[in-house]
Amino acid sequence: MPWWQEEGEGEMKREVNPPNVWRTKLITLAFILAVAAPAHQAIGYYQIIDLGTLNGCPSSNAYSINNHGQIVGWSQDSLKNERATLFDPTGGGKNIDLNTLIDPGLGWTLRSAHSINDNGWIVGVGWSTPGYYYERAYLLIPEPASAAIMVLGATLIASKRRR
Numbered sequence: 001m002p003w004w005q006e007e008g009e010g011e012m013k014r015e016v017n018p019p020n021v022w023r024t025k026l027i028t029l030a031f032i033l034a035v036a037a038p039a040h041q042a043i044g045y046y047q048i049i050d051l052g053t054l055n056g057c058p059s060s061n062a063y064s065i066n067n068h069g070q071i072v073g074w075s076q077d078s079l080k081n082e083r084a085t086l087f088d089p090t091g092g093g094k095n096i097d098l099n100t101l102i103d104p105g106l107g108w109t110l111r112s113a114h115s116i117n118d119n120g121w122i123v124g125v126g127w128s129t130p131g132y133y134y135e136r137a138y139l140l141i142p143e144p145a146s147a148a149i150m151v152l153g154a155t156l157i158a159s160k161r162r163r
Helices: 021-036 146-162
Strands: 060-065 071-076 082-087 109-116 122-129 132-140
Touching (some): 109 132
Parallel strands (some): 060 109, 082 109
Antiparallel strands (some): 060 071, 071 082, 109 122, 122 132
């Protein structure tokens, strides 16, 4: 017979003090989790780093971090508009407005970055046409640095001339 029924009655009644079975199970589960979890995952062992905002503006949100420690989200600009942001993981304030990394002539305003993978590819939400505030999803793929391309090109040209 279930613990909530008294003998001889068909109605369900809740006892004032149910058995300690549930309390025992919860304590056991808490103990298993505490023993199984590494110390850095236990409550009280986390370090909190304030990632800051863009130019000291009031608000920001971080949504994703990759295995290289790159963190993306959004921060407000001086006009309190949301801007997709690559955060300085040290909290040193060297946050980057992702809009500064794209050609302004494209007409995009990147509002937030929702995820970043280990290759640095970023997905998020932005506006694709100035004056029209319809949100569109975007994929931002980093291009090789211009300097690296110039060095590679110069090396290839120099090696061709030697032959």
